[in-house]
Amino acid sequence: MHIPAAFNPPSRLLLGPGPSDVAPSVLRAMAQPLVGHLDPSFVKMMEEIKAMLRAIFLTKNDMTFPVSGTGSAGMEFCCANLIEPGDEVIIGVNGVFGTRMCDVAERCGAKVTKVESAWGTIITPQQIADALKKVSKPKFVALVHAETSTGALTPVEEISKIARAADALFLLDTVTSLAGCPVRLDDWQVDAVYSGTQKCLSCPPGLSPVSLSPRATEVATKRKSKVQSWYLDVNLLSSYWGQERVYHHTAPITMNYGLHEALRLALAEGLESRWKRHEQNYLLLKQGLAELGLEIVSQAGHQLWQLNAIGVPAGVDELAVRKQLLADYNIEIGAGLGPLKGKIWRIGLMGEASKRENVATVLDALKKILKR
Amino acid sequence: MHIPAAFNPPSRLLLGPGPSDVAPSVLRAMAQPLVGHLDPSFVKMMEEIKAMLRAIFLTKNDMTFPVSGTGSAGMEFCCANLIEPGDEVIIGVNGVFGTRMCDVAERCGAKVTKVESAWGTIITPQQIADALKKVSKPKFVALVHAETSTGALTPVEEISKIARAADALFLLDTVTSLAGCPVRLDDWQVDAVYSGTQKCLSCPPGLSPVSLSPRATEVATKRKSKVQSWYLDVNLLSSYWGQERVYHHTAPITMNYGLHEALRLALAEGLESRWKRHEQNYLLLKQGLAELGLEIVSQAGHQLWQLNAIGVPAGVDELAVRKQLLADYNIEIGAGLGPLKGKIWRIGLMGEASKRENVATVLDALKKILKR
Numbered sequence: 001m002h003i004p005a006a007f008n009p010p011s012r013l014l015l016g017p018g019p020s021d022v023a024p025s026v027l028r029a030m031a032q033p034l035v036g037h038l039d040p041s042f043v044k045m046m047e048e049i050k051a052m053l054r055a056i057f058l059t060k061n062d063m064t065f066p067v068s069g070t071g072s073a074g075m076e077f078c079c080a081n082l083i084e085p086g087d088e089v090i091i092g093v094n095g096v097f098g099t100r101m102c103d104v105a106e107r108c109g110a111k112v113t114k115v116e117s118a119w120g121t122i123i124t125p126q127q128i129a130d131a132l133k134k135v136s137k138p139k140f141v142a143l144v145h146a147e148t149s150t151g152a153l154t155p156v157e158e159i160s161k162i163a164r165a166a167d168a169l170f171l172l173d174t175v176t177s178l179a180g181c182p183v184r185l186d187d188w189q190v191d192a193v194y195s196g197t198q199k200c201l202s203c204p205p206g207l208s209p210v211s212l213s214p215r216a217t218e219v220a221t222k223r224k225s226k227v228q229s230w231y232l233d234v235n236l237l238s239s240y241w242g243q244e245r246v247y248h249h250t251a252p253i254t255m256n257y258g259l260h261e262a263l264r265l266a267l268a269e270g271l272e273s274r275w276k277r278h279e280q281n282y283l284l285l286k287q288g289l290a291e292l293g294l295e296i297v298s299q300a301g302h303q304l305w306q307l308n309a310i311g312v313p314a315g316v317d318e319l320a321v322r323k324q325l326l327a328d329y330n331i332e333i334g335a336g337l338g339p340l341k342g343k344i345w346r347i348g349l350m351g352e353a354s355k356r357e358n359v360a361t362v363l364d365a366l367k368k369i370l371k372r
Numbered sequence: 373m374h375i376p377a378a379f380n381p382p383s384r385l386l387l388g389p390g391p392s393d394v395a396p397s398v399l400r401a402m403a404q405p406l407v408g409h410l411d412p413s414f415v416k417m418m419e420e421i422k423a424m425l426r427a428i429f430l431t432k433n434d435m436t437f438p439v440s441g442t443g444s445a446g447m448e449f450c451c452a453n454l455i456e457p458g459d460e461v462i463i464g465v466n467g468v469f470g471t472r473m474c475d476v477a478e479r480c481g482a483k484v485t486k487v488e489s490a491w492g493t494i495i496t497p498q499q500i501a502d503a504l505k506k507v508s509k510p511k512f513v514a515l516v517h518a519e520t521s522t523g524a525l526t527p528v529e530e531i532s533k534i535a536r537a538a539d540a541l542f543l544l545d546t547v548t549s550l551a552g553c554p555v556r557l558d559d560w561q562v563d564a565v566y567s568g569t570q571k572c573l574s575c576p577p578g579l580s581p582v583s584l585s586p587r588a589t590e591v592a593t594k595r596k597s598k599v600q601s602w603y604l605d606v607n608l609l610s611s612y613w614g615q616e617r618v619y620h621h622t623a624p625i626t627m628n629y630g631l632h633e634a635l636r637l638a639l640a641e642g643l644e645s646r647w648k649r650h651e652q653n654y655l656l657l658k659q660g661l662a663e664l665g666l667e668i669v670s671q672a673g674h675q676l677w678q679l680n681a682i683g684v685p686a687g688v689d690e691l692a693v694r695k696q697l698l699a700d701y702n703i704e705i706g707a708g709l710g711p712l713k714g715k716i717w718r719i720g721l722m723g724e725a726s727k728r729e730n731v732a733t734v735l736d737a738l739k740k741i742l743k744r
Contacts (some may be wrong), residue, residue, distance in 0.1 A: 226479055
């Protein structure tokens with residue numbers, strides 16, 4: 001066959017819903033030669049990754065490690081390990097990822113009670129409390145903390161308490177929130193959590209950091225039926241990521257090099273500083289958008305700092321603007337999904353990409369394209 | 373917390389069961405900045421990856437792409453998409469990976485008939501024919517082509533014909549065989565196949581190339597029940613890897629950069645030349661081992677070129693030798709698993725690592741350590 005030329009990616013500024021721009025030292029880390037997945041040096045690095053993930057998640061959970069797949073694999077990890085066929089679960093649905101979680105949970109055999117809010121708004125404690133009245137034995141209550149598809153951040157502390165009072169586990173999707181705004185597993189008593197590497201951690205996609213509380217770990221290890229996914233079975237994975245180092249699958253070595261470095265950078269910056277930086281650049285963007293007559297359309301008071309849903313003005317061709325941003329300015333932003341398709345743009349300011357100069361760059365480009 | 377130092381991997385020669393050594397240009401490709409997973413440049417590269425995978429698998433199968441997980445995720449992809457609860461399947465078991473496939477298939481709801489051979493030997497057509505007589509409606513017959521745990525290569529052409537005559541699909545694990553010895557999907561009428569990137573393709577672990585024949589694709593798309601894994605559902609994945617480019621999960625961008633380059637290198641060398649190189653270095657190793665009084669213990673006439681199971685001589689401490697190879701020579705080789713634990717060493721000569729000089733290096737080190 002004709003062999004294609006070597007791939008030379010164009011130089012983009014990634015201001016979409018992820019992946020986000022990656023720090024040069026993360027890319028350099030990933031270019032290092034391989035070692036084996038049971039090499040003593042790699043095993044030591046695994047321990048460091050686990051410790052750093054605990055620091056990032058603000059948890060003492062022993063069962064904290066990266067699953068060898070993207071964020072959606074982490075979602076499936078949590079559902080497959082906690083759900084046994086026939087279990088009842090309650091899932092907040094206010095965007096793509098809550099919708100997805102219902103599908104995943106049903107494939108695991110769960111009876112799903114959906115708690116729905118309009119896309120762009122949050123799920124309230126009252127909604128969850130009402131749903132719990134209708135469910136006899138809820139296995140877990142699940143929420144998407146930061147809905148990447150809508151830009152809304154649902155406060156979770158009170159919902160977690162309500163779930164616990166009903167003897168349900170509390171499961172949280174932190175794919176977009178982690179390292180971009182406060183995520184406090186232990187303070188909030190989150191029992192099961194998954195995230196992604198390609199959002200505010202600014203590592204390429206390919207791993208999903210997860211963490212299970214002792215309560216959730218007990219559920220997963222004492223279940224009656226086998227976990228339906230061998231690849232994601234925490235009972236097997238914990239033997240590799242734990243002290244026994246039993247071979248399960250071949251860990252993605254290079255991805256772990258990248259995650260190790262990305263976690264180092266996040267912790268060196270400091271979580272509080274990192275959150276503050278995301279907030280400040282969100283405020284800058286919001287102000288600049290207002291000056292262009294543009295508006296963030298997700299619920300006021302609950303807008304994400306790292307992902308901004310911007311209303312497309314009447315008469316403007318949504319797709320044409322994104323195409324021009326990419327073609328003429330090398331800037332990637334995201335489209336709306338589902339009911340928001342054609343109605344919003346999504347501008348991400350995640351991790352490395354959350355920078356004052358990036359805010360200026362994208363605002364300037366939008367100003368020129370929209371002739372404002 | 374105390375932030376760990378940047379990870380600097382030791383410089384190893386990877387002669388174990390995988391990962392294998394990676395070409396410098398693959399590492400350089402992976403250090404390139406990210407683009408989005410729907411970027412036109414990335415979409416074009418995805419098409420090139422699919423075309424190159426077809427060339428490597430020697431197939432015209434449209435449904436050919438890399439699953440976003442390691443080889444075991446590919447195994448689960450094949451089982452989860454083809455099996456519906458209650459289906460009968462026949463699986464050849466002559467090592468770790470056949471054993472694993474039974475577990476995966478059972479978790480998918482299959483009734484599994486195991487066809488067992490001693491570890492280190494092959495599965496024969498007669499064994500499969502006998503098993504088929506006992507199974508009323510077999511969904512598929514599955515084999516591990518190259519058993520990484522034992523070093524045995526099972527010939528598959530005749531077994532494929534027997535499976536087809538019984539109206540069963542034929543599923544093949546090519547994790548270790550692909551790009552190291554002949555794998556001819558279309559000639560052999562293989563219906564479902566998965567592989568890994570970290571063996572004879574010499575790309576870091578993290579993706580699993582898969583391919584489904586039109587027959588298997590029809591089974592997966594016309595099934596009655598939903599695929600139990602959302603992450604691995606080919607009905608969803610094909611909308612992203614196909615022409616529609618519907619967002620499913622965020623593809624591991626960097627891993628695909630690496631795979632693209634690794635496939636280019638394999639095709640530039642030429643499949644026939646690459647197979648020949650693996651054969652020649654196997655013969656060199658075998659001869660050198662014989663001169664040290666060491667022997668490859670897998671079935672004569674069916675030994676893998678890329679993975680050699682070497683009997684540990686009586687009175688020799690298996691683990692001590694491996695530890696010394698790693699500590700004093702920076703050479704990684706593999707241990708025996710299951711019933712072969714402590715009884716064999718596994719020396720891989722895979723992809724980039726299958727080199728005349730590597731054969732000499734490991735033989736020299738063994739000679740010194742064993743004082744032969």
